Amino acid sequence: MLDASLKEQLQAYLQRVVQPIELVASLDASPKAAEMKELLHEIAALSDKITVLESNDDTLRKPSFAIKRAGSDVAVRFAGIPMGHEFTSLVLALLQVGGHPIKFDDAVIEQIKNLDGDFEFEAYISLSCHNCPEVVQALNSMSIINPRIKITSIDGGVFPDEVEARQILAVPMLFLNGEYFGQGRASVEEILAKLDTAGGARRAAELSKQEPFDVLIVGGGPAGAAAAIYAARKGIRTGVVADRFGGQVLDTLAIENFVSMKETDGPRFAIALEEHVKHYEVEIMNTQRASKLVPGKMIEVQTESGAVLKTKSVILATGARWREINVPGEKEYRNHGVAYCPHCDGPLFKGKRVAVVGGGNSGVEAAIDLAGIVAHVTLIEFGDALRADAILVKKLKSLANVDIITSAQTTGIHGDGKKVNGLSYTDRNSGASRKLELEGVFVQIGLVPNTEFLKGTVELSRFGEIEVNARGETSVPGIFAAGDVTTVPFKQIVIAVGEGAKASLSAFDYLVRSSVEEEPVAAAA
Template sequence: MLDASLKTQLQAYLERVTQPIELVAYLDDGAKSRELRELLNEIEQLSGKITLAEGNTEGARVPSFDIKRVGTDISVRFAGIPLGHEFTSLVLALLQVGGHPIKLEESVIEQIRNLPGDYHFETYFSLSCQNCPDVVQALNTMSVINPRIRHVAIDGALFQKEVEARQIMSVPTMFLNDAQFGQGRSGVEEILAKLDTGAAGRKAEELNAREPFDVLIVGGGPAGAAAAVYAARKGIRTGVVAERFGGQVLDTMAIENFISVKETEGPKFAAALEEHVRAYDVDIMNLQRATKLTQGDLIEIELENGAVLKGKTVILSTGARWREINVPGEQEYRGRGVAYCPHCDGPLFKGKAVAVIGGGNSGVEAAIDLAGVVRHVTLIEFGEALRADDVLQRKLRSLPNVDIIVSAQTTEIHGDDKKVNGLSYKDRVSGETKHVDLEGVFIQIGLVPNTEWLKNSPVKLSRHGEIEVDARGQTSVPGVFAAGDVTTVPYKQIIIAAGEGAKSALSAFDHLIRTSAPAEQAAEAVTA
């Protein structure tokens, strides 16, 4: 099951286990149960503190297993075989149940311990989903801290009947006490904010007490992270306020063009960004959405929770998000057949017919990936021809279960009130409206800048909603700079965003020097 190299690495990790662990497996004679038994046997052999037993399968998902701290109520459960992206979740669960210290701030740990009531969480994931491990690991961690929180992580591909019965068409999907709790990437603090309703008010009071920053960065993607590192290295007071640290990188499957990093995955890259920033004296204020910018003696950023942060200079790096097609049915069936991440949600459509909207590189890559999982893919492109690279087009056209429709304008996504069952498009040549029967729609038509909150501000935007900047990253407002995908700088690439972030920090530092110099000279003249 595990190759020699992986076994060696896992054995080294398991040396950190300090408390005895019991693995309790719920198995039958099926192929997947045999695979899980093999994996658990190998894990047991790697540590003298781990034992394996088989439990009663009555009422249990099969195959599944518990990781229990012997003599306590602490445990987590996996339904399925947590390999792929979830192997890290398995390793962390073994370590945490085994007594290895949890890397959270003590205030967060206390908040988890003090949650009132009992919580039974179920998370549906897919092994190809790069967003799922964050949710699985967050809830596993919380259940180790507070045994009144129970969590089972479920591989949706293995438990298709449950997925269909619960109408799950997007992962990760969380249930709490049998009711849907949330979809998409979430961390410990995000989950806590939903469980602890008083947390937002306490956080607002805490943020309002912050002294003004020399450089306040809004956005925590590659541009914001680079700006933070460059600003902090100048020794000035630096803060980063972000809706989610890592930004759109968190939703990126593979990164193979960041120079010096041959290949990595988005969440790993985002974690490395945050680790680098935290190595400096930077105040990171995560899970905070900016809603307003006001120009004055200091630049003020108002947050959704009512808090106001102030900066002598501000760097805007709020990035971009997937563009929507804005047709009837898109919002109604989002998460119920309408999806934006083929890597995450593709396995849930195994054996089904789906459409991909968009004929650029992202759309064609999505169609190629999905073709290996689903029964049939229909790619719909508005223009007269696909816009993707030739090599991708050749690969797509070689696949037997793909149809390509060009000069087609999607007009509506249809459903039965529960999930998607079709799509209508207008043939832009004949003017005829046509219908395609399908069960999923993946939208891949580019990005839109996150600047809605700036439309009534003094910051000038382009007709596409991007922040207009000069060669130094300066916006139309003195002391306000911008960097990354949110700006008019062409080519939305991670490496370009990082470079622009560094540039904006250097420009902000230069602005601070120049605007403070006259006052200092005047003071020297008076004393003379």
């Protein structure tokens, strides 16, 4: 299962294990069970603190295994073999169950310990999903801190009958005590906010008591992180309020055009951004979504949780999100056949027929990736030609299980009440209506800026982007903006970083000039 290099690395990590671990396997006669048994014995051979046991409990999923702290209730369970993107989750679980410290803020750890109740989570994942590990690792850590929290991470590819029965067409998908809990990437703070609503209110009250900031950045993506770093280096009081630190980068699989690094992935890049910001004295307020901006001499930023933050200047870096096609059926079947991340959800459509809506780079790349998994892909483009790079179009056209339909306007997504079974479109040349029978629709038509809460506050373009000048200034003094949320062309990470730095320098210049203007003029002698 593990090659020599991987075994060597894992053995080095396992030296940090300080408490005995039991790998308790629940096996059947399947090939996957044989693979799992081999993997567990390979891991146990790398540390004298790890042993392998087998369970006869027929109520447990097979094949699955628990990583258990010997003589305690501390355990996490994997149903399937956690390789691919989940290998890091496996390593972290081994270390943390084995007594290695969990790197959460003290306040978060206390909140987890104080949760009152029994919580049994089931997390459905795919090993190709780059969003799943954050959820798995958060829940694993929570269960180690508070053993009343139980977690089983389930590879949908190993348990297809469960996936079908529960109509799971998007991952990660969480169930709590048998009931649907949520879908998509989620940090430990976001999970806690849903479990402990009183804790969210307490947090909002604490934030409202803070002293005013010199500069408050709204948004934690590349633009927001760069702005925070540049502001903090000036020695001024800096804060970041963000729905989730990392922003849209967290949903990006491959990054191969950021100058100075040949390649990385979005989650890894987001972690690096946060670590860099934390190197400075920056107050990071995560899981706080801005709901209102009130201009004035002292600007107010209000959040959905009820917090009210005051600041002398603001940098808006709220980024953008996937654009929806806004046709009947899209919202109704979201996560039930309508998807936006081919890397995460593609494996759930293995052997099925799907459509990709959008003929730009993201749409064509999605179609190429999906063609290697699903039975057939139909790419639908509104314009009369694909807009993607020529090399991508050439690759797409070489694939035997792909059809391309141009000059087509998607008009509806259909289903049986539980999941998608078709898509309709209008031929823009003939006006004829047509319908495709399929099981999945991947929407890839670009981005929409996150500016709904700013309407009537700062000037927006007809596309909803924040109008900025060359200095990152908006139409309101003291309010600046940077990144994908603005009118600056070319939505790229490297450009967002530069714009964030520029907006921060402009905000500092504004603060300096404002302080000079406020100084009283000395009385004449």
